[in-house]
Amino acid sequence: MDALISYLVNVISLGGTYALLALGLAVIFSVLGLINFAHGELMTLTGYVLLAGILTGQPFWLAVFVAVIAGGISAALMEFAAFRPVRNASGATLLMTSFAVSMLLQVLFQNGISPRGQAVPVPTWLTTSLSIGNSQISKVQIMSITVGVLALLALKFFFDRSYWGWAIRAAADDFEIVGLMGVKASRLISFAFLLSGLLAGVAGVLWVIQRGSVDPLMGFKPVLAAFIVAVIGGLGSLTGAVAGGFILSAIEIALQTWLPPNVMPYRDAITYTIVVIILSIFPNGIFGKRTQEKV
Amino acid sequence: MQRKSGPSKVTKMAVSLSAIMLLSACASGDGEATASGEATAPAAGAACTVKVGVAGSQTGGLAYIDVPNLEGFELWAEQVNAAGGVDGKFTIETVVKDTRSDAAQSATVAAELVAEEISILITPGDADPSIAAGQLAQDAGIAAVSWFGSSPILPLAVGDHMFSNAFGDNTQAKVLADHATEMGYKNAYTLGSPDSAYTNLLPGYFKEAFEANGGKVVGEGTFSMGQASFSVIVDEIKALSPAPDVIMTPAYEPDFPTFIKALRGAGITAAVLGTDGIDSPTTLALADIAEGVTYTTAGVLKNEGAMSTFFTDYNGKYGKDPETIYAVTGYELGLTLDAVVKQAQSCDADAIWQAWSNLEGAQGITGAISYKGGDRMAIREVALVEIKNSERSLVGTFSPDPATVPKAQL
Amino acid sequence: MSNTLLTTTDLSISYGAVKAVRGSNLEVKEGEVVALLGPNGAGKSSTLRAIVGLIKSQGAVNFAGQDITGAPTERIVSLGLSLVPEGRRLFPHLTVRENLMLGAPRKAKSDDLFDDLLNRLPILRERLQQVSGTLSGGEQQQVAIARALMSRPKLLLIDEPSLGLAPTIVDAVYQLLSDLRKTGLAMVIVEQEVMRVLKFADRAYAMSTGEIALEGLAADLRTSDEVKKVYLGGAE
Numbered sequence: 001m002d003a004l005i006s007y008l009v010n011v012i013s014l015g016g017t018y019a020l021l022a023l024g025l026a027v028i029f030s031v032l033g034l035i036n037f038a039h040g041e042l043m044t045l046t047g048y049v050l051l052a053g054i055l056t057g058q059p060f061w062l063a064v065f066v067a068v069i070a071g072g073i074s075a076a077l078m079e080f081a082a083f084r085p086v087r088n089a090s091g092a093t094l095l096m097t098s099f100a101v102s103m104l105l106q107v108l109f110q111n112g113i114s115p116r117g118q119a120v121p122v123p124t125w126l127t128t129s130l131s132i133g134n135s136q137i138s139k140v141q142i143m144s145i146t147v148g149v150l151a152l153l154a155l156k157f158f159f160d161r162s163y164w165g166w167a168i169r170a171a172a173d174d175f176e177i178v179g180l181m182g183v184k185a186s187r188l189i190s191f192a193f194l195l196s197g198l199l200a201g202v203a204g205v206l207w208v209i210q211r212g213s214v215d216p217l218m219g220f221k222p223v224l225a226a227f228i229v230a231v232i233g234g235l236g237s238l239t240g241a242v243a244g245g246f247i248l249s250a251i252e253i254a255l256q257t258w259l260p261p262n263v264m265p266y267r268d269a270i271t272y273t274i275v276v277i278i279l280s281i282f283p284n285g286i287f288g289k290r291t292q293e294k295v
Numbered sequence: 296m297q298r299k300s301g302p303s304k305v306t307k308m309a310v311s312l313s314a315i316m317l318l319s320a321c322a323s324g325d326g327e328a329t330a331s332g333e334a335t336a337p338a339a340g341a342a343c344t345v346k347v348g349v350a351g352s353q354t355g356g357l358a359y360i361d362v363p364n365l366e367g368f369e370l371w372a373e374q375v376n377a378a379g380g381v382d383g384k385f386t387i388e389t390v391v392k393d394t395r396s397d398a399a400q401s402a403t404v405a406a407e408l409v410a411e412e413i414s415i416l417i418t419p420g421d422a423d424p425s426i427a428a429g430q431l432a433q434d435a436g437i438a439a440v441s442w443f444g445s446s447p448i449l450p451l452a453v454g455d456h457m458f459s460n461a462f463g464d465n466t467q468a469k470v471l472a473d474h475a476t477e478m479g480y481k482n483a484y485t486l487g488s489p490d491s492a493y494t495n496l497l498p499g500y501f502k503e504a505f506e507a508n509g510g511k512v513v514g515e516g517t518f519s520m521g522q523a524s525f526s527v528i529v530d531e532i533k534a535l536s537p538a539p540d541v542i543m544t545p546a547y548e549p550d551f552p553t554f555i556k557a558l559r560g561a562g563i564t565a566a567v568l569g570t571d572g573i574d575s576p577t578t579l580a581l582a583d584i585a586e587g588v589t590y591t592t593a594g595v596l597k598n599e600g601a602m603s604t605f606f607t608d609y610n611g612k613y614g615k616d617p618e619t620i621y622a623v624t625g626y627e628l629g630l631t632l633d634a635v636v637k638q639a640q641s642c643d644a645d646a647i648w649q650a651w652s653n654l655e656g657a658q659g660i661t662g663a664i665s666y667k668g669g670d671r672m673a674i675r676e677v678a679l680v681e682i683k684n685s686e687r688s689l690v691g692t693f694s695p696d697p698a699t700v701p702k703a704q705l
Numbered sequence: 706m707s708n709t710l711l712t713t714t715d716l717s718i719s720y721g722a723v724k725a726v727r728g729s730n731l732e733v734k735e736g737e738v739v740a741l742l743g744p745n746g747a748g749k750s751s752t753l754r755a756i757v758g759l760i761k762s763q764g765a766v767n768f769a770g771q772d773i774t775g776a777p778t779e780r781i782v783s784l785g786l787s788l789v790p791e792g793r794r795l796f797p798h799l800t801v802r803e804n805l806m807l808g809a810p811r812k813a814k815s816d817d818l819f820d821d822l823l824n825r826l827p828i829l830r831e832r833l834q835q836v837s838g839t840l841s842g843g844e845q846q847q848v849a850i851a852r853a854l855m856s857r858p859k860l861l862l863i864d865e866p867s868l869g870l871a872p873t874i875v876d877a878v879y880q881l882l883s884d885l886r887k888t889g890l891a892m893v894i895v896e897q898e899v900m901r902v903l904k905f906a907d908r909a910y911a912m913s914t915g916e917i918a919l920e921g922l923a924a925d926l927r928t929s930d931e932v933k934k935v936y937l938g939g940a941e
Contacts, residue, residue: 003530006526006530009526010527010530013524014524017523018523107354110354110358115353115354115358115359115362116358116359116575116577116619117359117548117549117552117575118577119577119578119579119580119581121580121582124583127556127559127560127584128560128562129560129561129562136533136561138526138557138560138561139560140556140557140560141524141526163806163807163811166799166806169796169798169799170796170799170803170804170807172798173796173797173798173799174794174796176759176794177790177794177796178807179759179777179779180757180759180778180782180787180788180790181782181807181808181856182778182779182782182810182811182856183779183811184777185777185778207523210523210524210553210556211549211552211553211556212552212553212556212581212584213548213549213552213553213577214549215359215548215549217355217356218521218549220521221521221522221523222523225523239798253527256528257527257530257531261515264516264517265489265517267517267519268519
């Protein structure tokens, strides 16, 4: 029973972060048809802003708030500076641009800050654990579950009730027709980047608090995981991004928990094999479009 | 705005992208090294220039180790050249190329440097890219030295021209195991990662040495470098019976901070032993959480004693204090080269290789450094450091008897 | 009553080297229903898409006294032009209600219009919370038309309203269009069912390989031998 509880706690806390990241990718994919590989660097940037806030003596919650906002604004600036000039170019050009932005930011972090990781001193009350029943759950995990679930609920409300929420969901279905609804394409794209950046910000803060440090290459692993999550869920499907986040998390944690030690080194390989099996059953992802509309 | 066309297009892009990467990797792998060993050797003792090719990671995941090493080395080169060169006549010329922490890029860069007729090649501070780069130097008959790649399989994998400025991981594992035994620890848990030779092999060396001392390894965990969370591993440690009284891991940042936060957060108080990778301000900045962590490294980075001159000089050149011991080891690689060139009295690659193989008792900052009679890993003292009040505190320095050190095998 | 609402002057559309439309001149007056006929590939859909700015074109487009050549789609829509695209193109993961609300400008007060449309299409009232991808073809066509009306257009462009629908459903769709016509809404209808649209429209243009081959009153064209030969001889 204890094992099951700690399994679920681990799945939900990791899955929530994956879901937020994959949603950030999916929102951009919806409006541009682009997988933004610079998404991870937005997380890294958030981490540095959080660090700066803490080092300059700001209250923790203020530092977190400013860091998340910084993620959103940076994403909007990234769109304006890098993606807008090539918006009408081919998908390959956009993808290359996102790689270029990603590399550029990594080098800026390395040369402008330090190639080494920087410790992020989080408040000590976060580093202890709580006893629930017979199991101990760390406060960092409780926080990441709470923040993850609240952020997902807030997003659900936003996507279901607001005009821009409908517009982004509509863009995921059919971008061209959104323009026909009188929505200005460039504004929708800016808005999507802003939202995506805020999501990267929330995920980045959770990531950094759990890790205790931020380094220039921090964003690579999570963005790769988020990409896999988005593919499992169905590229461009927002529901799929959330579902995929929890599915990948459930697979990874299950393997980490129950795989025999001598097979453990093959864990990632097994994870990806399971992902490939899922994709062979659902070639377009679990919530992906079954048929493509013609152009 | 073009309509998106779903996954198929992205898949195609991804495929062509990886094809491009593959092609460039192959192209770099094919880059034939042109031998430079036959550079006209000056008559013994005549003034010449020692051309040092540096294939280091100025960017990427290994920059944390390669950048400070290069800073230390360049400080040494500047001082030596200001004094007219080694022995007043052998000037040092450094050619630096970025390997971007990537094995394929390391090979490309090494091939370019070898073609420039260098006298010696310096490779990244990790075994995997060093093997890629070192093989080209080996073929060209040029000595290659890793900044601080400590895996003892490195010289075994490459050949007789490959050296490392670091002590072997088997040696530092032996020091940790002896310390654990001396502290009275009986049951150990080790945590490694298959993602690099360093994180993969160190737990095994520790296990061998610790069990030879009569201890017992009660659990062996693995992690993926950069993994999101260590809570599963911590749960696993909590469930162990008997509970380990010591945990040994070669994880370094960002994994080490994540792990120890999760570990202490879950209320596990077992002692933690680490390796040279965690000798960084990030670990010290963990404050209470890292208190008591004990690890092996090349020396204690403190502005006192033999190191204070280095601190002053480093600060004079870079306007900041060195952050890690790797700045010191880079400078020491310079001091080693100094002794080698004095011995060789030549800038010729082969003469330098000969002298390097037979080097005995070069004076470094942290102690003497030798290669003669060893397995081409530096024979140097291992410092054992404990974190006390967020500061490095020396437990002792050790030179384990090579006969008792676990054997390195490919 | 007979002011000109829309004109296209020498409208040409190219896809790479292929010219889809060559110098077409169309005119629609206020309150008028115009049919645009022609076989597949004649350039009908391209013409509609170019008018609302979804694809690039040469020549001039004038709407309600304003030059809208090359204007962005959202501006054209805000001036009172609305397109019901071929194949409906609803947002399948959005509910009927969300599809309709997205049709209205962001800050518009559209409750009255919304109610009015639901009164005309009582079936949709039951389906409001249903995800539109699960509706039948006929229901989807009704939602698509209603969605296009949410921006209060002066001119509605409809691409193939009866495509893929059973005859009884097509009757219902045309009943809706007929109701809308009574409110004074002008329409351009692209339609394969030539006889049905010629009975409905005031005037018609017939396109062939990118050019306007014929134009005239719908009643005249319905009895024209040429139309019968081209559109009824081989078709269906």
